Amino acid sequence: MSNGTLSGATNVSKVNVHSLLYPGNTTKVLVHYLPWFDGGNDTGVNVNYSNANPTYINAFFADIVSRGVDGVMVDWQGQTDISDKDWLVSQPLIHNYTTLSGDKLTFAIMLDANLLNNYSGSNQTKVLSALSYINSHYLSDPSYLTYNGKPVVGDFGLTAASGLDWTAIQAAYPNIQFVHLDNATSPDGFSIAKSGGSFLWVNPTSQDVSPPDLSGMDDFFTRANQHPTEIAMAGAYKGFNSQYASWDGQEYVDQQCGQTWLNSFTKINQYYNSAKQLPFLQLVTWDDYYEGTPLETGVDNCLTLNTSVSGRTISVSPSSTSTLDHLELWSFNNSAWSQVTYPATTTTIPVTAAGTYYVKAVGKPFIKNTLSSAITVN
Structure with missing residues (x-):
């Protein structure tokens, strides 16, 4: 694809992704997963598979395990959405897979702000309804991702919605560790009321500049150090190009023939070590072909x-x-x-x-x- 995405026929390295992190790391590496491709011309991108097809699902789990990945962050947009339908097919299959370290392959739900379009009532009611559903369908699954014994639930953009009382939400679900998208505004992901932590995301710009500015990573890790009792979920990405995402406008992070991907890990290793462990790392993303971030088909190093x-x-x-x-x-x-x-x-x-x-x-x-x-x- 012309947004820097490699062909599905690419042969991809299966060297363990943990080898890019500091020696002695115990970090759980997760892939951000969009389970809504239907095998057709989905919103202008036909990936030639369906996320509800067990053949694909099993190949997906086997592939991420072979690369050293420990789990999946499921971008979830409500119980009536295709993302829920497709993950309900995947959920029992993940139980058949263990990581290279011998642990269970895990998953966690990432509440996408688009779920607000799939429920009725106030935004507060919509979020509580979504939480009621995932609490009964997913959070007690033995393969669900936990931190200090509590299930981890991500929040992708809900903090930008009006009318949400996170203190009340947390009081309704005290068993959940909510990890919020970090947008470096006030309050940031770490400073939201009753926050369980924050996760880093790619920060594109309107110009395709090389090398891209990764100083936002330094800012995130600095603030993570200021909130040592909260979960820090780092992010690593190869680049960004929203050519196929009409809702974004044109935004970029230059891939630099694989150097941006490697520099993401260099940043992490400047702030964490075996004595100061990073708990989670989210790879952005497994399959977002719209925004030019997919790692499924590999990272192009432009090698001859x-x-x-x-x-x-x-x-x-x-x-x-x-x-x-x-x-x-x-x-x-x-x-x-x-x-x-x-x-x-x-x-x-x-x-x-x-x-x-x-x-x-x-x-x-x-x-x-x-x-x-x-x-x-x-």
């Missing part, structure tokens, strides 16, 4: 990979190594494939036998992999 042969030595020349995790040399012998791993900075690879070889440049987590053309060694 050139190879040449001299005798029994293969020379390797990637256009850049900053987004690479390692190189792999693949060969096919005796009716079987085999591969040997090399550091990303390797420039020459000796081989002992004639044959056909391929070099695979494996990206850092979520970044696309690049395969060389066939290399013939005589």
Whole structure:
């Protein structure tokens, strides 16, 4: 897609996403998930699958587990919305999956402000009705995300709605940890009455500037440190381009061929370490194809990979190594494939036998992999 989204045929790195975080991290990494694609031309974007199809759902869970993800933040817009219908199909299936660390794959509900369009009454009544529904349908699920024993519920934009009394909402549901969208205004996500915490989101601008300004991350983490008893849910993203989101207007965060994605983690690692753990990280997003943030099909590092042969030595020349995790040399012998791993900075690879070889440049987590053309060694 012309907003910087890679094809669904892209081969994506399965290096554990936790490797981008500081050593010794215990952070739960979650993907923000939009479960409302219906397999057709949904609002101008046809992704060729349905979020209600068990085949897709199982592939989705298997894929995020293979990348080191620990859970799903479900963008939920009310009990009559397609997001609820589709997640009701997914909910029992998530119980079949465990993370790479052996824990349950978890999920949490993110209350999207669009739910206000799907209920009647005052905004306060609408939110309380939505909470009554998710309390009975989701929060007691053994796979539901908790913090200090309480279920975590996200709030995406409800704080901008009028007529909401968060003190009363929290009093009605004292078992819930409400984590609010951080918009850095007054009050910010941490300072809302009875706030359980706040989460960071991508902050686009009207101009496509490279490198993008990520100082909003510094501001978020600084305020998180000022509220040490509340939940800090960091965010990482590859970029933003709202070309297919007519409701946004044109807004951008330049991808910088994968550097924005990696810089998101660099920011986190400046504020957290093994002695000061970040509890949650939300990846923005799994599948928002409208706004150019989808990680499902990978992060484009714009890599080219050139190879040449001299005798029994293969020379390797990637256009850049900053987004690479390692190189792999693949060969096919005796009716079987085999591969040997090399550091990303390797420039020459000796081989002992004639044959056909391929070099695979494996990206850092979520970044696309690049395969060389066939290399013939005589």
